[in-house]
Amino acid sequence: MKDEETAGEPVSDRPVRLGPVRGARWATAVWIVGVAALLVALPLTARDRLPEQVATHWSGSRPDGSMPLTAAALFPAGVWLLVAAGLALGLRFRPGRTRGFTGPVLAGTGVLLAGAQASVVRANLDRARWQDAAPMGVEVVLIILAAGLAGVLTWLATRPAATETPRPGAQLPAPAPGERVVWLSRAANHWMQVGAAVLGLFFAAGLLLAAGGRTDSVDWASVVLSGLAAVVLLLCSSVRVRVTDTGLHVGFGPFGRPVRHLAPTELVSARVERLSGRQAGGWGYRINGRGTTVFLRRGECLVVRTRRGTEFTVSVDDAERGAALLNSLIARTADTAAHRAGSHPAP
Template sequence: MNGLRRALAILTLWVPAATILWTWMLWKGRLPAHLPTHWGVGGPADAVTSAPVFLGWLLGVSTASALIGSIVVLAGRLGEWGPRATGAFTGGAAALVLGMWLGSTVPSLDVPDPFTVRIGAWALVTLAAPCYGLVQLALLPRGSTPPVELSADADRPLAAASLPARPWSRTVTSRLLLGATALLLILGVVLFAPSAARDGIGALGWTAVVYLAVVLIVAAFCVFRVTVDARGLRITSGLLGIPLKRIAPAEIAAIEVTTLEPMQWGGWGYRVMPGRSAIILRRGPGLVITQHDDRQFAITLDDPEEPASTLLAMAEGAGASPV
């Protein structure tokens, strides 16, 4: 069964590239020599590209995405979760390119002047196209990730705080992601400011909207607010206030204070893998929680003993028996 699902996942990776090629052969007599490739907000196209050149770029990107995804899925060299993540990413990338192709060609059918083409609802189709990666995510075997072997720091004894435990809250920051956000903002100014100054903000179009969305996603993971109270552990995005993680006291089976190694948890940043997740900002002290279903969560914290002791007391008060 797993072999069949892998084969279907690989087949679906090639659907976007095959669709681009098939529609080109079907429609090339009905398309103008140049295809629209950029639109202002609500207006007709304001930039065009040679149809064969546009086809070559998009077909090349979708084919490369499918090829990379197929090789990784077949090789299985990135552990049990690597092929699944790669398949979903490359499938979504190939579908995004297909959305760009359809958004340009379908409105251009039988239209002699590409500068009169309006993208309309196809812009939304293009933005939603990466969701196609969920197909590969569903088809590829979920697998399992072995738990990280932990050894609590000998010089950091952990004991339950006296009840009632007082709430604890801290803000933790990722310098790496703060730098990445700043770099993206500077790059955005360089890319879009000349066009905005020349033609107005309305001329930036969907490209600027997508770019801003990427910046906001990165910014959301720059600063985290960590809170421990009667509801357990809660983590939210410090900049956007989006809840990212919540663990109730009754769900806690074990709490450990240890030194976190980024590569054990999949690298730096907010990492999610089957069976475990983590917010890793650097190598150093942190808190690791194991839940009753054996899932693990780790977060980098300076002086993690206090929140660990508070959580330990609350877990014991909830009837759990954390280690």
């Protein structure tokens, strides 16, 4: 069976990114600045509970190296900014080689440095001398595991979701029986992604304060609510839309999960509408009188009408092409059903 693009041409082998990347850039900037601020703030805000010289290195379970408190605050932030600057230079001069691992490196390194800084603060908290710092133990393993997990999850979220480039034009032939078809596109709202990053940093700050032994400074209700809000906002900030011979698939968030699937047998028709935020009833995931709307940016939207009389609307690039393919699939499904009904007459 042969895989085809929606125009009936072979799928391109050249990997490309679909949809806007502005949100990812802004979220990355928020992450870089936010992690640097956390690395500096964690020890300095606990200055009154830390010795002037803090333990920063351990041999086994005993501290064997120290730094002045200010240096201990600034040194990890300097390392972090050097890593970010190196990746920025790589993206500038070697974008093809650098782009794939930029996100995972930033995520893993940020978690590693922030976790290490929180452990240093916790070990030195309420100690008169740096030599009296608490030993390091299982927290080192947990920090390394968390950094690795952050890197893997970021790689999964940022890897290219498609290997084809939508081309203009929506005049599509009806797919032949047995022919596989695919159309892929995406859309994102960069302000929602930035908002998710800011809320996520607030959540991370609360966890780091707790990990640093400063549970009395943590408002757990606000921390939990900010974490939940960050997840919800992130899931609603981007979509990956796919049309195949099995119907319409809409994946939410950076991982394309969860997924809403509508089979051709559930659909009546597909069309394109140009909507504004007011016409859509607001931004994000909306449930209204006409059905369900996933509205991320003004402009063209893919609208499908189901056999239940409701509509599902999603703002996505190249919506005209997706609607044309869906209508072809709906027509083919109806013809197949009619043919089967005709070949099996009722007794």
